[in-house]
Amino acid sequence: MNWLNDTAFAVLGQPVKWTDMVGNLLGLAALALGWRRSMWTWPVQLLSAVVLVAAYLSGHLAGLVGKQGIVVAAAVWGWYQWQRGRRSSGDIAVRFATGRERALLVGATALATVGLAELFLAVPELSWSPWADAYIFVGTLAAMYAQARGWVEFWFAWIAVDIVGVPLAFTSGYTFSGLTYVIYFVLVLLGLRAWWLRTRTPRAVGTAVLQGATA
Template structure:
């Protein structure tokens, strides 16, 4: 048995739903990555990278080409975000990443980019059924994930709102696709997102003066 076969083997069953190893391991690492993002730790990016690599196997087993594409996108953006945080930029007085609310121009850019991207990707998925059996929700999650990760790389509080919107569609889609553990993890994601949102919101309101030098906590 090779590594791919093992990853896509059944780990256990929950409520008559079969949970495969790749689904469980990839999403557990993804939860850790979200928690590290809440802590503003640079380790969030390698964790997201590893999660994406493992989840590629899970989506391949479920024949969700759109999900595979999403994870490949996660891997690419994780590498970019890792580089952004390592290069430095705005820092709080304690040396940690300075977080802030987006400007209205940035918000409009994110919303417009997400809307146009969802229409484009959804249209592609609809034209090529082999890419996704459920094109529009898949496209929404695909593009929403990209928007959330880009906002996170820029230290924007709005990245938590983007994850909330992805969760609304991600939970039912995961369960209907037979990825039970993904569905359960999305529910846990929701709790972490709300917690992280509160923390980043409060920190963005703190009267700290950003500096240019320092290491990410």
């Protein structure tokens, strides 16, 4: 399977690996499915993460590898959460997080980022970009947790992750990943709008909200 890490073509003078291309295209599909609140978003995210792990391992990008590892675990958990929510209500309900939930998410993300960055600094072999890798690793976990809970804030979390992830992808030679994130950004804005409007749509009495799902 060595061909997976071979160059498919070049973009702006930079080689694009098959794994980089296929993994990111699957990621785009998963994001679009998430926008539509389709259950398929989770298995497609999982497959995208597995392919991208192979791509980033060859580049020794610990943070990006860790990010995809988190995506695999979170995709399995999120799939379960959405199935549970759909069984109880017949739909995937979305909402804004409460002030307390939002504060806890932001606080936990900040603390975990600092803690992981300190680990990377203490063990240089784990990461070439300790703070960026820690930010991406923890931010991805926060985003997928919010998605699994049906929180609109998950779209804002992805924007925050991409602000660092896009430059890192370009400087690390993963040009296709960086260009793909431009499309990601458009899909994120569309998804944010769709979920935001969904929270303003009245639901039938008895429709359960994912806030009742346990972590």
